[in-house]
Amino acid sequence: MNVPVEYYMVLSGLVFLIGLVGVLVRTNLIIILLSIELMLNATNINFVAFSAHFGNLAGQVFVFFALTVAAAEVAVGLAIIIALYRHHASINVDDFRLLKW
Amino acid sequence: MATFVFLYFAAIILVTASLVVVLRNPIYSALSLLVMFFHVAGLYVTLHAEFLAAIQIIVYAGAILVLYLFVVMLLNVKRDERYSQQGPVALFLGAVLLTEAILLAVSHGLTVAAPSPVAAGERMAGNTESIGEVLYSTYLFPFELASLILLVAMIGAVILSKKGIMESKPRSREGTTHQSPGGVI
Numbered sequence: 001m002n003v004p005v006e007y008y009m010v011l012s013g014l015v016f017l018i019g020l021v022g023v024l025v026r027t028n029l030i031i032i033l034l035s036i037e038l039m040l041n042a043t044n045i046n047f048v049a050f051s052a053h054f055g056n057l058a059g060q061v062f063v064f065f066a067l068t069v070a071a072a073e074v075a076v077g078l079a080i081i082i083a084l085y086r087h088h089a090s091i092n093v094d095d096f097r098l099l100k101w
Numbered sequence: 102m103a104t105f106v107f108l109y110f111a112a113i114i115l116v117t118a119s120l121v122v123v124l125r126n127p128i129y130s131a132l133s134l135l136v137m138f139f140h141v142a143g144l145y146v147t148l149h150a151e152f153l154a155a156i157q158i159i160v161y162a163g164a165i166l167v168l169y170l171f172v173v174m175l176l177n178v179k180r181d182e183r184y185s186q187q188g189p190v191a192l193f194l195g196a197v198l199l200t201e202a203i204l205l206a207v208s209h210g211l212t213v214a215a216p217s218p219v220a221a222g223e224r225m226a227g228n229t230e231s232i233g234e235v236l237y238s239t240y241l242f243p244f245e246l247a248s249l250i251l252l253v254a255m256i257g258a259v260i261l262s263k264k265g266i267m268e269s270k271p272r273s274r275e276g277t278t279h280q281s282p283g284g285v286i
Contacts, residue, residue: 003107003147011111013202015118017195022122024191030127030173034134037165038118041141044153052148057235060150060228064236067160068247072254074165078172079261085176086264094186 008049016042029084029091033077040070106147113140127173131166138162152229 015038022035044063051059085091117137121130138161145154236244 003103007104007107007111011114014115017198018115018118018122021191021195024194025188026122028127028178030169030176030178031122031130034121034127034130034169037134037161038121038137041137041161044157045141045144048145048148048150048153052150057231058239060153060232061236061240063150063153064156064232065240065243065247067156068250071160071165072250074168075254075258076261078168079258081172082175082262091176091178 005049005053008045012042012046012049015039015045027093029081029093032093033074033081036073036077037070040066103147107144110140110144110147113137114144127178128170131169131173134169135162135166138166150228152232 019035019038019042022038023032026032026035044066047059047063047066051057051063081091084096088095090096114137117133117140120133121137124130124133138157142154142157142162145151145157
């Protein structure tokens with residue numbers, strides 16, 4: 001492997017940062033879920049890079065588990081979005097202030 | 102050569118990830134996320150994780166993103182949404198995290214421990230085969246737990262999005278306010 005693992009760390013850090021900014025800045029619930037997917041992918045890139053760097057397959061197995069959790073999160077999150085849209089006719093985060101003080 | 106390939110994948114990944122956050126139409130965001138998934142899969146191939154590359158394309162691009170597109174087109178969202186008002190807070194937190202990262206990188210240096218010679222020597226021959234061996238021996242119990250997570254997610258998604266279950270609750274409680282509280286769940 002010619003590419004040093006630090007490059008992958010920087011790349012995954014930047015992708016994670018973009019996802020974090022997306023969660024904080026956007027108000028559309030679907031875009032927020034997409035940004036969470038970005039963050040999960042950043043961690044997966046890190047896992048695979050270190051797995052290749054140390055020659056240990058445990059990193060790739062954990063990517064498998066992260067993928068399972070991502071699929072579950074998407075299913076439940078989209079179901080929540082549909083239920084919210086059915087009740088309030090909106091998926092804008094600023095419209096939901098029931099739990100805000 | 103490998104560095105150029107990595108830089109190409111990294112550039113496309115960063116550009117499409119930014120587009121996911123920046124674009125206003127959710128469909129365009131989902132499609133640029135699709136491009137990003139494919140390039141992440143290419144990055145996995147360069148890291149000799151071919152099984153994960155295939156899984157990335159099949160599960161992420163094939164299942165998860167299709168689910169997103171279904172919901173986006175089902176809801177028919179108006180496009181007049183704006184950015185939220187907590188920009189200053191995000192800017193402050195981002196500045197703090199960035200200075201922290203820069204300080205750490207400067208003081209310690211971005212160095213990673215070199216791989217041990219034994220681990221570097223045993224290169225995995227067949228990627229899928231060796232992942233299967235590790236997954237079904239060492240990580241058997243977490244694997245079973247993952248199936249449990251999927252089951253719970255499936256039941257939860259059905260219950261949350263089914264119409265009758267969510268809306269019969271307030272109606273029945275409204276109609277039976279005079280009865281004993283134990284009768285209504």
